[in-house]
Amino acid sequence: MTQHVKRPYDATRRRAQARQTQRDVLRAAHDLFVEQGYGRTTIAQIAERAGVSTETIYATFKNKATLLHRTWDVTIGGDDEDxxxxxxxxxxxxxxxxxxxxxxxxxxxxxxxxxxxxxxxxxxxxxxxxxxxxxxxxxxxxxxxxxxxxxxxxxxxxxxxxxxxxxxxxxxxxxxxxxxxxxxxxxxxxxxxxxxxxxxxxxxxxxxxx
Structure with a gap:
């Protein structure tokens, strides 16, 4: 009887997708903050621009203030490397x-x-x-x-x-x-x-x- 060996879970693709989603959100936040101002920009607008749900943004960045900080980090450095x-x-x-x-x-x-x-x-x-x-x-x-x-x-x-x-x-x-x-x-x-x-x-x- 042939035994099927379960392959170990490879999270590489999922991590890459998550990182790309973060990049999309940060780019959308940056562009909207510049275009219409930080105060007038909502999480819903950022989610729509990035093509994700508001729940995804809150799960990743918690709130708009944290999103502002992360957007600055990427802006000053030119990339999202830590x-x-x-x-x-x-x-x-x-x-x-x-x-x-x-x-x-x-x-x-x-x-x-x-x-x-x-x-x-x-x-x-x-x-x-x-x-x-x-x-x-x-x-x-x-x-x-x-x-x-x-x-x-x-x-x-x-x-x-x-x-x-x-x-x-x-x-x-x-x-x-x-x-x-x-x-x-x-x-x-x-x-x-x-x-x-x-x-x-x-x-x-x-x-x-x-």
């Missing part, structure tokens, strides 16, 4: 560059690309902060995350002994110039290209800080 921003490969390459002028130029190019991703979303969060406590908390967290990242970068730059300003001033200058506001003014409002903006930003840092 890697701290300043430890990503492209950031590590900047941190490893021994020539500080080149390091600042690389940082400026990276910051410009990040500004293009994050600024529409950040402006949506800022616009909702006055009336939505979760948006206000997210705005504070976004600034704090950037400050932490700039603290690491400035410490490493200062350790080379090539700064003409204090470590704290270096950190604060870069932090203040990377929130997306300056990028929006010069690129979106004044029509600069990203390349022109990145070149100007890097040269400005070199002139101010080295």
């Amino acid at each position: 890697v701290v921003f300043h430890e990503r490969p492209e950031i590590m390459a900047i941190r490893a560059e021994p020539d500080l002028a080149k390091r600042f130029m690389m940082h400026a190019r990276m910051s410009t690309a990040t500004a293009r991703r994050m600024t529409p979303f950040a402006r949506s969060v800022a616009g909702a902060a006055a009336s939505e406590p979760s948006a206000a908390e997210m705005a504070r967290e976004m600034d704090q995350q950037r400050l932490m990242g700039m603290t690491v970068m400035a410490s490493e730059v200062a350790a080379t002994g090539q700064l003409r300003v204090s470590e704290e001033e270096c950190r604060d200058v870069i932090w203040a110039m990377t929130d997306g506001h300056l990028w929006h003014q010069l690129v979106v409002e004044r029509g600069w290209s990203d390349d022109r903006y990145a070149e100007w930003l890097g040269r400005t840092w070199v002139a101010m800080l080295l």
Whole structure:
């Protein structure tokens, strides 16, 4: 008598489907937050845009505030990988560059690309902060995350002994110039290209800080 051996359950496909569903929901949330504002966006609208049920969103993200945080994580990083921003490969390459002028130029190019991703979303969060406590908390967290990242970068730059300003001033200058506001003014409002903006930003840092 032939015995049938039960195959072990392979959850790989199911995990891949679940991850794709999360990506679809986060993309829908991002687009709706930018298009119509965080406060006016509902879970039902996000579910409809993503092609899933509201129950799926609540089961995965619990509430809209958590969904806002996860959307920001993907927006700032450019993907849904669970890697701290300043430890990503492209950031590590900047941190490893021994020539500080080149390091600042690389940082400026990276910051410009990040500004293009994050600024529409950040402006949506800022616009909702006055009336939505979760948006206000997210705005504070976004600034704090950037400050932490700039603290690491400035410490490493200062350790080379090539700064003409204090470590704290270096950190604060870069932090203040990377929130997306300056990028929006010069690129979106004044029509600069990203390349022109990145070149100007890097040269400005070199002139101010080295």
